[in-house]
Amino acid sequence: MATPPARTIPVRTIHVRLPGEATDRSYEIACGSGLIDSVGGRVAADGARRAVVIADAAVAGSHAARVAASLAAAGAATTTLEVPSGESSKGVPMAGRLWAELAALAADRGTQIVAVGGGVVGDLAGFVAATFARGLPVWHVPTTLVAQVDSAIGGKTGINLEAGKNLVGAFWQPRGVVADIDTLATLPDREYISGLAEVVKYGMILDASFFAWLEGHAAELLAREPQALAWAVERSASLKAQVVEQDEREVSGLRAALNYGHTFGHAYETAAGYGRLLHGEAVAIGMARAARLAATLGRLDEAVVGRQDRLLASLQLPTTPAAAGAIEPATLITIMGRDKKSLHGRLRFVLPDAIGRVELVEGVDPAAVERVLSAP
Ligand SMILES: NC(=O)c1ccc[n+]([C@@H]2O[C@H](COP(=O)([O-])OP(=O)(O)OC[C@H]3O[C@@H](n4cnc5c(N)ncnc54)[C@H](O)[C@@H]3O)[C@@H](O)[C@H]2O)c1
Ligand SMILES: [Zn+2]
Incomplete structure (x- = not known):
C-alpha cells in the first residue's frame, strides 16, 4: 500500500500550561504535517509587527525561507539572520553577534524572534531572545527530531563556555512552538x-x-x-x-x-x-x-x-x-x-x-x- 499523503496527518495542539503570578506564560505546541507555512499567521496573531528569523544555515534556504515568507505574507516586517550549523555556534561570540544585529535592527519588544533549526539554534536564539532588551518574545520552529521532542519545549535556553556546555543560560518560555514533521525529511x-x-x-x-x-x-x-x-x-x-x-x-x-x-x-x-x-x-x-x-x-x-x-x-x-x-x-x-x-x-x-x-x-x-x- 502506498504511503498516505502527508496532509492526511491531523494537526494536534498540545497545551503547556504555565500560569504565572504576574503573567500567564502558557503556550501551544502545534504538531503534525504541512504546518511550516502557518508560522507567519500564528506569530502575527500573537501581535508581531516585526519578526527576526534566526536560522540554522542548513535550513536557511529551505524551511526558514518558507517561515520568513509566511511572516511577510502575514504582514510582519521580517529579517533573517543566519547562523552556521554546529555546536560551536552556541557560544558567546555568536550570541554577541546576534545581540549586535538586533541592536542594529532596533529590535524592541514588539519584535518577535523566530528560531528555525535544531537544538543549537533553539538554545542560542532562545537565550538571545531572553537577554536582549530584557526579553523579546520567541517562537520555536524545530527542524530536528531532538528539537521537536525535547529542546524546543520547556524554556531552557543557553550557550556553552570553554569551561562547559550550557553553563550560561536562562529559563525563557516560548510564545509558541510549531513542530512540522515534514521538515525532518531533509535530516541526515x-x-x-x-x-x-x-x-x-x-x-x-x-x-x-x-x-x-x-x-x-x-x-x-x-x-x-x-x-x-x-x-x-x-x-x-x-x-x-x-x-x-x-x-x-x-x-x-x-x-x-x-x-x-x-x-x-x-x-x-x-x-x-x-x-x-x-x-x-x-x-x-x-x-x-x-x-x-x-x-x-x-x-x-x-x-x-x-x-x-x-x-x-x-x-x-x-x-x-x-x-x-x-x-x-x-x-x-x-x-x-x-x-x-x-x-x-x-x-x-x-x-x-x-x-x-x-x-x-x-x-x-x-x-x-x-x-x-x-x-x-
Ligand atoms: N534546551 C533544552 O532543553 C535542550 C534539550 C536537549 C538538547 N539541547 C541542546 O540541543 C543541541 C542539540 O540539538 P540537535 O540535536 O537538534 O542538533 P543541531 O541543532 O546541531 O542539529 C543537528 C544537525 O542537523 C542540521 N539540521 C537541522 N535541521 C535540519 C533539517 N531539517 N534538515 C537537514 N539538516 C538539519 C544542523 O545544521 C546540524 O548540523 C545541543 O546543543 C543540546 O545541548 C537542549
Ligand atoms: Zn538529551
Whole structure:
C-alpha cells in the first residue's frame, strides 16, 4: 500500500500550561504535517509587527525561507539572520553577534524572534531572545527530531563556555512552538536516529504503553513513515510538556527524570571527545547502562534490560560503548562526579524500576557503577 499523503496527518495542539503570578506564560505546541507555512499567521496573531528569523544555515534556504515568507505574507516586517550549523555556534561570540544585529535592527519588544533549526539554534536564539532588551518574545520552529521532542519545549535556553556546555543560560518560555514533521525529511539519517533515543527515553520514564507502541513500530519509524513519526513526535512532546508543567525549574525532581540515561551518556560523550558520538547515541548507551545498573542494584527485572536493549537496537541505536572507543571506567566515574547534576561529587542516577517508571537514586555505590561500566 502506498504511503498516505502527508496532509492526511491531523494537526494536534498540545497545551503547556504555565500560569504565572504576574503573567500567564502558557503556550501551544502545534504538531503534525504541512504546518511550516502557518508560522507567519500564528506569530502575527500573537501581535508581531516585526519578526527576526534566526536560522540554522542548513535550513536557511529551505524551511526558514518558507517561515520568513509566511511572516511577510502575514504582514510582519521580517529579517533573517543566519547562523552556521554546529555546536560551536552556541557560544558567546555568536550570541554577541546576534545581540549586535538586533541592536542594529532596533529590535524592541514588539519584535518577535523566530528560531528555525535544531537544538543549537533553539538554545542560542532562545537565550538571545531572553537577554536582549530584557526579553523579546520567541517562537520555536524545530527542524530536528531532538528539537521537536525535547529542546524546543520547556524554556531552557543557553550557550556553552570553554569551561562547559550550557553553563550560561536562562529559563525563557516560548510564545509558541510549531513542530512540522515534514521538515525532518531533509535530516541526515544519523541525526534522525539519534533523536529516536530521546523518544525511547519518554516511553521508558513515563509511558509503558508508548514504549510498547515503539516496539511495534520501529520499522515505520526508521522509514520516517509520516503517521508513525507524527505520533512519536506528538506523544513525546506532550510527555515533555507534562513534565515541564509540573516542574518548570527542576525543583521537585520530576524534571530530573528527563535526565534518564544522561549521566552515563554525558560521560561517554565527553570521554569519547565531542563529535565522536552524537548526543542521542550517547544517551542510548547511557540508558542501556542505567538499566543494567538498576538491575545490578536489584531495582529492575533483568527482562526489562533486554527489552530496552532490543528496542534501541531495532532503531539502529548503540547499546554498548564500542562506538565510544576504549575508555577506562575510572575516567567515566571521574567525569560523572564532576557532572553538574551530581551532588557534591556523590553519584546519582535516574534509574527505572519498571518500564514507564523511574526514580532519582542518590549516593549509588561506586563499586556497582564500576561493575556496570566494565561490562563490554
Ligand atoms: N534546551 C533544552 O532543553 C535542550 C534539550 C536537549 C538538547 N539541547 C541542546 O540541543 C543541541 C542539540 O540539538 P540537535 O540535536 O537538534 O542538533 P543541531 O541543532 O546541531 O542539529 C543537528 C544537525 O542537523 C542540521 N539540521 C537541522 N535541521 C535540519 C533539517 N531539517 N534538515 C537537514 N539538516 C538539519 C544542523 O545544521 C546540524 O548540523 C545541543 O546543543 C543540546 O545541548 C537542549
Ligand atoms: Zn538529551
